[in-house]
Structures are given as C-alpha cells and as structure tokens.
Amino acid sequence: MATTHITLSDDALLGEYVRLDDVKGLLEQRVAIGPDLLAMLIKDGQIAQAAPGGHFAVGGVWRTIKDALAGAHAIRLLVADLKPFPVSKTISALTKDAVEILCELTIELQVNPERPANVLGLMKDHAAVTKAGVLTRLAPHLAERVVNAAVTRVTALELRGNTGLQDKLQADAMAEVERMAGDVGLLVRAVTIDFGTNEVEQARILERQQTREQETLEREFAILNRSIAREAESNIVQLKTALDVEKVKTATDDELRRMILGNELAFIDARETGVRVQEMKAIRHELAKNREERVEGFTAQLEQARHAVEMARTGGEQRDVQMDIAVREAKQKVAITRIDGDLRSVTREIDQADTQQRLALQKLEQLQSLEIAARAREEQVRTMRDLQGVELDGERGHLENQILGANAAHTRAMDERRHAADTELAKMQMARDLSEAQTLAITAGFSPAVANVLVERARGAADADKLALMREMVQQAKDAQVSSEAQARHFFDSGMTGAVGVAHGVGTAASGAVHMHGSLSGELGTIECPGCHVIIPVTDRFCRNCSRPMRQ
Amino acid sequence: MDWRPYGSCCQRHAADAGVAFCPECRHPLVRCMAFADCGSLVAATGPCPACVAPLLMIDAGAVVQSQAGERLAVPLILKNASPAHRPIWVKRIARLDGGHAEPIALTWEQIDAGAERRFTVNTPPLEAGGTHAVHLVMVVASRHRGLEEEYAFSAGTTIRVSTPRSHSFQQVINVDGSSSQGGGVATAGAVNAPVKIDFGDAGAGAALRDRMPLPLDRAEKYELEQGVRGYLAEGVRAPRLVSFAFQGFRAGECPPPGATLAARGTLAFGRNSRTVAAGTDAAPNDVCLRAYDARTGQVDEPATMAISRHHFDLVVVNDRVCVLARTTRGLQVNTRNLAAGELVPLQPGDTVVPIPGRPEKLSLQVAFGTSIGSVDRIDVIRTPAAGAC
Numbered sequence: 001m002a003t004t005h006i007t008l009s010d011d012a013l014l015g016e017y018v019r020l021d022d023v024k025g026l027l028e029q030r031v032a033i034g035p036d037l038l039a040m041l042i043k044d045g046q047i048a049q050a051a052p053g054g055h056f057a058v059g060g061v062w063r064t065i066k067d068a069l070a071g072a073h074a075i076r077l078l079v080a081d082l083k084p085f086p087v088s089k090t091i092s093a094l095t096k097d098a099v100e101i102l103c104e105l106t107i108e109l110q111v112n113p114e115r116p117a118n119v120l121g122l123m124k125d126h127a128a129v130t131k132a133g134v135l136t137r138l139a140p141h142l143a144e145r146v147v148n149a150a151v152t153r154v155t156a157l158e159l160r161g162n163t164g165l166q167d168k169l170q171a172d173a174m175a176e177v178e179r180m181a182g183d184v185g186l187l188v189r190a191v192t193i194d195f196g197t198n199e200v201e202q203a204r205i206l207e208r209q210q211t212r213e214q215e216t217l218e219r220e221f222a223i224l225n226r227s228i229a230r231e232a233e234s235n236i237v238q239l240k241t242a243l244d245v246e247k248v249k250t251a252t253d254d255e256l257r258r259m260i261l262g263n264e265l266a267f268i269d270a271r272e273t274g275v276r277v278q279e280m281k282a283i284r285h286e287l288a289k290n291r292e293e294r295v296e297g298f299t300a301q302l303e304q305a306r307h308a309v310e311m312a313r314t315g316g317e318q319r320d321v322q323m324d325i326a327v328r329e330a331k332q333k334v335a336i337t338r339i340d341g342d343l344r345s346v347t348r349e350i351d352q353a354d355t356q357q358r359l360a361l362q363k364l365e366q367l368q369s370l371e372i373a374a375r376a377r378e379e380q381v382r383t384m385r386d387l388q389g390v391e392l393d394g395e396r397g398h399l400e401n402q403i404l405g406a407n408a409a410h411t412r413a414m415d416e417r418r419h420a421a422d423t424e425l426a427k428m429q430m431a432r433d434l435s436e437a438q439t440l441a442i443t444a445g446f447s448p449a450v451a452n453v454l455v456e457r458a459r460g461a462a463d464a465d466k467l468a469l470m471r472e473m474v475q476q477a478k479d480a481q482v483s484s485e486a487q488a489r490h491f492f493d494s495g496m497t498g499a500v501g502v503a504h505g506v507g508t509a510a511s512g513a514v515h516m517h518g519s520l521s522g523e524l525g526t527i528e529c530p531g532c533h534v535i536i537p538v539t540d541r542f543c544r545n546c547s548r549p550m551r552q
Numbered sequence: 553m554d555w556r557p558y559g560s561c562c563q564r565h566a567a568d569a570g571v572a573f574c575p576e577c578r579h580p581l582v583r584c585m586a587f588a589d590c591g592s593l594v595a596a597t598g599p600c601p602a603c604v605a606p607l608l609m610i611d612a613g614a615v616v617q618s619q620a621g622e623r624l625a626v627p628l629i630l631k632n633a634s635p636a637h638r639p640i641w642v643k644r645i646a647r648l649d650g651g652h653a654e655p656i657a658l659t660w661e662q663i664d665a666g667a668e669r670r671f672t673v674n675t676p677p678l679e680a681g682g683t684h685a686v687h688l689v690m691v692v693a694s695r696h697r698g699l700e701e702e703y704a705f706s707a708g709t710t711i712r713v714s715t716p717r718s719h720s721f722q723q724v725i726n727v728d729g730s731s732s733q734g735g736g737v738a739t740a741g742a743v744n745a746p747v748k749i750d751f752g753d754a755g756a757g758a759a760l761r762d763r764m765p766l767p768l769d770r771a772e773k774y775e776l777e778q779g780v781r782g783y784l785a786e787g788v789r790a791p792r793l794v795s796f797a798f799q800g801f802r803a804g805e806c807p808p809p810g811a812t813l814a815a816r817g818t819l820a821f822g823r824n825s826r827t828v829a830a831g832t833d834a835a836p837n838d839v840c841l842r843a844y845d846a847r848t849g850q851v852d853e854p855a856t857m858a859i860s861r862h863h864f865d866l867v868v869v870n871d872r873v874c875v876l877a878r879t880t881r882g883l884q885v886n887t888r889n890l891a892a893g894e895l896v897p898l899q900p901g902d903t904v905v906p907i908p909g910r911p912e913k914l915s916l917q918v919a920f921g922t923s924i925g926s927v928d929r930i931d932v933i934r935t936p937a938a939g940a941c
Contacts, residue, residue: 312760312761312762315762315764316761316762319762319763319764319765322765330633330635333602333635334635336563337590337591337602337635337636340563340567340591341591343564343567344567344591347567347568532808536575537575539575540575540576541575541576541578542573542574542575542576542577542578543573543575544565544568544570544571544572544573544574544575545570545571545572545573545815546572546573546808547572547573547578547580549578
C-alpha cells in the first residue's frame with residue numbers, strides 16, 4: 001500500500017482543497033499530511049477531522065465495492081499552512097513636517113494553530129488562498145489606520161531607529177488584524193516597518209558628505225601649507241653676483257629687485273630663480289595694485305585734508321569773531337567796573353565829607369563840653385581849696401574854733417534849708433508861669449520839650465478850642481508813645497502833610513535798633529523803616545536793610 | 553528759593569556797602585567776598601564772574617584723531633581770564649572715565665590773572681573705531697582774606713578714532729618650469745607669498761592749526777557728590793542767602809527772624825552790643841554774646857569778659873555754614889578748639905562754645921531746616937536761654 005504525502009501545491013499558498021480523486025484507485029492509498037499543515041477532512045459537509053498533520057486511507061477494492069453498493073461519501077480535504085509567514089507591503093505616508101516617505105510594512109502572520117478550523121473563513125470555493133491575498137485584504141486597513149496614523153505624528157528625521165514608533169505600529173497592527181481576521185484564524189506575530197530614505201535625510205546625508213569633503217580639503221590644505229612653510233623656512237637662497245658683496249648686503253629691497261631684474265644678481269639654484277621670478281612678478285603685480293590703491297587713498301586723504309583745512313580756517317575765523325566778542329565784552333565789563341569804581345569813589349568822597357563834617361561838629365561839641373567841664377572843675381577846685389582852708393584853719397585852732405565850727409555847721413545847715421526852700425520856690429514860680437496847656441501836657445507824663453511842641457501845634461486854635469485840641473493831641477501822642485521832641489514834631493508833621501510811613505513806627509523803636517545809616521540820619525528826605533527802624537531815603541521803594549515795601 | 557539776575561539798579565546800589573537789598577527792585581545784594589577788588593555781585597550758589605573766569609583750550613598742534621589701539625596725549629591750556637585781575641588756584645583736574653575720575657598730576661597750582669598753564673591729558677588705548685569722548689572735570693578755587701571758595705567745572709571734547717582696514721591674502725604661486733622666465737631651466741614648485749594690504753587713512757592724525765576753546769560748564773552735581781561744595785552726607789547746599797533764626801537770646805541781642813548774610817556776607821558774634829555807640833562800641837555785632845547768671849539774671853561779668861568783643865563770624869563758604877574764629881581767647885566747636893582765623897564747617901547739631909570748656913555758661917547749637925537739596929533756614933539755639941529774642 002503506497003503512501004502519498006500531500007503538501008500545498010505552491011509555497012505562496014496559505015491553503016487549498018486537495019482533490020482526493022486524483023489519488024483514489026483500486027488499491028488503497030495512504031495519504032499523509034505533515035504536522036506543519038492543517039489537515040481538515042470534510043465528510044458529507046461536516047468537519048470530520050481538523051488537526052495539524054494527518055493520515056488517511058483512500059480507495060481500495062473493498063471501499064470501492066462499498067461505495068458502489070451503498071453510495072459514496074462526499075469527502076473534501078483542506079490543507080493549510082500552519083507555519084508563520086511574512087508578508088510585505090510598500091506604503092506611502094506623510095510625516096508631520098509634510099515630507100512624503102515610503103516604507104515597507106512587514107507582517108509576520110500565522111494561522112492560529114489552536115483554532116485551525118477557523119481558517120475556513122478565508123477559503124474560497126474554487127480557488128486557493130494565497131499569502132499575498134491575505135495581505136491584500138489587510139493592507140488598506142493597515143496603511144491608513146496604522147501606518148499613516150502613526151507617521152503623521154513624527155517628523156522625517158525622527159523616523160529612523162525610533163523603537164517607540166515601531167512598538168506602537170506593532171501594537172496597532174496586532175489590534176487591527178485581531179479585529180479584522182481574528183475570528184478567521186489569523187494572528188499577527190510581529191510587525192516591522194522599514195522606512196525608505198526620505199528627502200530630508202537625503203539632504204542631511206548630502207550635507208554631511210559635503211562637510212566631510214570640505215574638512216578633508218581643508219586638512220589637506222593645512223598639511224600642504226605647513227609643508228610649504230617648512231620648506232620656505234628651511235630654504236637657503238644662494239645668490240650669485242659680480243658686484244661687491246657688501247654693497248649687495250646693504251642694498252634695499254628695491255635695489256635688490258632691480259639687480260635681479262637686471263641679471264646683476266642671480267639665484268644659483270635655477271629652481272629658486274624661477275620661483276623668485278614668479279614671486280617678483282606677483283610682487284610687482286601686488287605693488288602696482290597697492291600703488292593704485294594708495295594713490296586713490298592719498299587722493300581721498302588729500303580731499304579730506306583740504307576739507308579739514310577749510311573747516312579749520314572757518315573755525316579759526318569763527319573763533320576770531322568769538323574772541324573779538326569776548327574782548328569787547330571784557331572791555332565793556334572793564335568800563336562798567338571802572339564806572340562803578342568812579343561811582344564808589346565819588347560816594348566815598350561824599351561819605352568822607354559827611355564824616356568830616358560830623359566829626360567837626362562832634363569835636364566842637366566835645367570842646368564845648370570840655371570847656372564847661374573845665375570851668376566846673378575850676379569852680380570845684382576853688383571850692384575844695386576854700387574848704388580845705390577852712391578845715392586847716394579849724395585844725396590849727398581846734399579848740400578855739402569849736403564854737404566857730406559849730407557856728408559854721410549851723411550856718412551850712414541853714415544854707416541847705418534855704419537852698420531847698422529856694423528850689424521849691426522856683427518850682428512854684430515856674431508852675432505859676434506855665435500855661436494851662438503846658439500843665440496838661442506835663443501832667444500827662446510828657447517832657448517839657450514835648451509839651452512845648454504840643455502847645456506850639458495848638459497855638460493857632462481859638463482859646464476855647466485850644467484846650468480840647470490840646471487834650472486830643474495829648475491822647476494821640478500817648479497812643480503813639482511819643483517820647484522825644486523830634487518824634488513829636490515828626491508825628492504831627494506827618495499827620496498834617498499826609499506823609500506815609502513814619503507814623504507807623506514812631507515811638508515804637510526798640511532799644512535794639514540796628515546799624516544806622518549815619519549819612520542819612522537826620523537828613524531831610526529820609527524816613528525810618530517801621531520794620532527795622534533804619535533811616536532810609538524817602539525815595540526808596542523797599543527798605544535797603546530789611547527789604548520791607550515802603551511805598552506803592 | 554528762586555533766583556533772578558541782577559538788574560542795573562542792583563549794580564548801582566551795590567556800591568553802598570550798607571545796602572542789603574536793592575531799594576528799587578528788592579533784590580538781595582550778595583557781594584563777592586572780594587567785592588572790594590572786583591565790585592561784582594554773585595548768585596546764591598554761583599561763582600563770582602569776575603574772580604573765577606577760567607578758560608580751557610586745546611593747544612595748537614594737538615592731534616585729536618588717532619587709530620584704533622593707540623593712545624592719545626592731548627595738550628591743554630588753562631587760562632585765567634579774570635577781568636578783576638584776581639588769581640585762581642587749581643585744586644585738581646581729573647579725567648572722567650565712566651563713573652571713575654582719574655586724577656591728572658599737576659606740578660603747579662596758582663594761575664595769575666591773564667596767565668596760562670599747560671597740562672596734558674593721556675587717553676587709554678582707544679580700542680574701537682568711531683568717535684570717543686574725553687571728559688574733564690576741574691576744581692578751581694578763589695581766595696580772599698583766609699576764605700577759599702571752590703568750584704568745579706567740566707569740559708569735554710571728542711576724538712575721532714579710525715579703524716585700520718587691512719586684508720591679508722594667503723596666496724600660493726605654482727611655478728611651472730616650462731613657462732618660467734628663468735632662462736630655460738626646467739623647474740617647478742610652489743611659492744608661498746602672503747600679501748597684506750592696508751586701506752584707509754593709515755596714521756592720519758590731523759593736527760589743530762589754532763587753539764580750540766573748550767566750553768566749561770559748572771559741575772554742581774560733581775561738587776555735591778565729591779564734597780567740594782555743600783553737605784555730602786545730607787545732600788544739601790546752604791546758599792549765601794540762607795535765613796537765620798535765633799532762639800534763647802534776649803531782646804535786642806539778636807537780629808529778627810529771617811536775617812541773612814546779604815549785606816556783609818557774615819554774621820558777627822561777640823560781646824559788643826548790636827548798636828553803634830561812639831567811643832565805646834564802634835564795631836557792633838549782629839549777635840551779642842553775654843553770659844548771664846541763671847539765678848539773678850544779671851550779667852555774669854567774669855564769664856562775659858572771657859568773650860571777645862568780636863568773637864567769631866558765621867559765614868557761608870562753599871555752600872556750607874562755617875564758623876570763622878576771630879578771637880584769640882579760645883573757641884570750641886563741639887570739643888574741638890579753634891585758633892584765630894580758623895574756618896570750620898558746621899554740621900547740623902553742632903555746638904559752638906564761645907568760652908572753651910564752659911558750655912554751661914554759654915553754648916550755641918545749630919539746626920538746619922532743609923527742603924529739596926537746599927538749606928532754607930538755620931536755627932541758632934542759645935543754651936542756657938537768656939530770654940526771648
């Protein structure tokens with residue numbers, strides 16, 4: 001009895017129905033299916049067996065006779081691959097920064113070995129189910145729901161090596177496949193997406209490539225420069241000349257250049273000569289260029305210097321004018337100062353004249369006082385001498401003159417009483433001579449001089465009104481606290497003429513009156529400041545000592 | 553305290569030494585301390601225009617342009633242009649560098665009227681191109697009879713600094729032997745030929761043909777910040793027109809409240825009375841200082857005789873109220889003894905003791921009434937009090 005191994009007719013197939021009639025014959029055939037395949041035997045429309053692998057006997061004489069006699073059973077055998085199989089699909093997506101990418105979605109699928117019968121949901125009645133067909137059914141859902149949904153959340157440069165993204169894609173794919181094909185016996189073992197190189201990554205790669213190339217070039221250039229520098233530093237130039245060596249040593253650069261060009265000086269090393277010739281050409285070129293630039297610079301400097309000269313000249317003229325103005329101002333100040341000095345000198349001369357006059361008057365008063373004092377002293381001396389003579393006479397005849405002395409003392413006592421009586425008599429005579437008005441003023445407490453002023457002011461009135469006027473004036477003078485003759489005259493003069501200012505302060509002058517203006521005191525046209533009691537000219541609008549307003 | 557300029561009437565009346573206020577316009581007449589020499593009126597806190605008239609100039613030939621990285625030395629001339637022929641004293645000159653003042657070493661001090669003095673200002677290396685400003689500040693003093701008034705002035709000039717523009721080319725010339733002009737000698741190699749090219753006005757320092765005057769501005773803020781004038785700690789100035797008020801004096805022994813120094817610039821304190829009495833008191837004081845017996849109220853003659861007829865003056869110098877000692881019998885400010893002619897600024901709360909060592913007999917304490925940046929009123933409080941003034 002032969003045994004036939006049944007497998008899937010193509011590796012691309014996931015499952016297919018096997019035609020048993022092809023193996024059925026007169027002789028019984030053994031059909032074996034490997035354990036990596038699902039063997040589902042459907043007998044008369046019912047699943048007779050569904051298990052990984054299987055062994056069946058098909059055909060045979062006896063079974064043929066039996067089928068002929070009792071009728072044949074409807075038997076179908078479904079074989080499906082139970083091994084995991086990868087399927088891949090290229091998907092286009094758009095990243096967060098709007099870069100289009102291509103990626104290859106690889107899914108490791110497997111028919112669920114625990115529920116293999118469910119694979120019937122995938123099968124077609126008249127065709128086999130391919131692995132690519134399964135992917136075709138799943139791909140639209142995975143592309144939009146899984147891949148695009150995840151890729152749009154990251155930028156183009158964040159795709160590669162992003163394990164988290166891969167895990168999310170795998171989880172989402174598993175959930176989606178489980179939702180769509182879980183009940184038909186499919187499960188997902190792994191999902192991986194390989195991203196193709198996108199535009200951003202290509203640009204980054206190109207940039208890095210160019211950077212590396214540039215760095216390589218610069219490194220090579222630096223190495224070359226160092227090499228040239230080492231060569232230049234180590235070169236020893238040998239010159240050949242027919243001229244005096246000392247002269248060549250002391251030659252300037254221009255002279256050396258001229259000698260080289262004139263072949264008066266040659267390099268022994270021909271290579272060096274050629275190099276120097278090229279250097280000279282380059283230097284000549286640079287010199288010419290420098291000369292042109294220097295000429296242009298000098299021209300610009302010349303223009304600038306001319307401009308500066310013009311500015312300086314203008315500034316100088318301006319300063320001259322300013323200095324002239326300053327000189328004129330200074331001259332004016334000097335003239336004003338000189339005029340002020342002259343004014344002060346004139347003022348001083350006037351003050352000196354006033355002072356001299358005042359001093360002369362004081363001296364005259366002092367002389368008069370001295371003369372009176374001298375006469376008084378002479379009288380006192382004479383009296384004292386007389387008394388001394390009397391005392392000496394008394395001492396000489398002390399005893400004899402006791403009576404005379406007592407008589408003299410009695411006589412002096414009598415003289416004193418007589419003198420007191422004479423004084424009282426004189427007072428009574430004076431009181432007898434006073435008028436009623438004077439008596440009224442004196443009894444009011446004023447001095448005789450003030451009383452005379454009051455009487456003089458009341459003299460023009462009628463006799464009947466004189467006494468009333470006198471009383472009124474006495475009351476006004478008491479209110480104004482008039483204490484001297486001058487104040488009384490000033491008080492009543494101002495009252496009659498209406499002069500302003502004096503009446504406010506007359507009689508109120510404190511004992512602490514400050515520095516008087518000697519030249520103004522007592523002069524005509526002066527008034528006393530009621531604030532500080534300083535005598536000031538009547539023409540002053542403000543007090544020159546305390547700034548009090550004096551007149552409007 | 554508003555200040556207005558003097559009028560011609562003020563100048564006319566200022567000649568009378570006894571006039572404190574202009575009788576025509578009421579302007580207080582503040583005379584210069586050297587009024588006898590200059591005859592000039594001064595502002596409340598300003599300098600005398602006739603005594604203090606410095607003139608600063610950059611000397612001819614000075615270079616005021618440089619290149620970046622260079623130092624510059626600017627020769628300057630300070631001239632005394634006083635029209636009153638008064639000398640000035642230069643206390644210090646400094647170059648302001650940001651908030652720091654770098655002093656300039658001077659070997660001279662006095663400048664007579666019309667004379668000039670020279671000095672040089674060295675700048676630090678001017679690193680960056682462009683226009684740099686050099687600021688100077690100087691303190692100038694005027695002296696008269698033991699008093700010295702200091703004033704600060706500032707000036708500035710600009711220096712043009714140009715940047716040298718140079719470019720370096722690192723060129724390598726490859727020489728091919730076949731094309732060289734060396735006479736057919738076949739050779740080849742590379743020549744390293746660096747080229748440096750300078751552009752612009754290299755070293756173009758333009759020199760001045762003539763002297764260039766620099767305007768001087770009064771530096772009041774510097775004066776206050778540096779303690780040149782005014783009270784540094786309190787940040788206030790005492791103007792020459794500050795008013796005085798007296799407490800504890802008897803009537804007639806002190807001026808009325810609001811007295812100023814306008815007339816003579818001083819307030820005289822001493823034993824003499826305030827009134828002129830021929831023969832006995834030819835030199836009256838503004839404030840009479842006499843010691844009184846606390847029990848009887850009578851004059852304490854031994855203590856009073858220890859006070860000179862003219863004991864001391866209160867003056868305003870450098871915007872500070874100062875005591876100018878006149879007596880030879882001794883005078884104390886707080887506990888410091890003053891010699892005759894010595895000038896001591898008074899701080900708020902200071903005590904003047906006319907009889908050294910005997911403050912219980914007589915002492916004067918000063919208190920300041922200030923407003924914005926200015927001392928408006930000074931109270932002189934006598935202890936022990938002798939009565940109402």
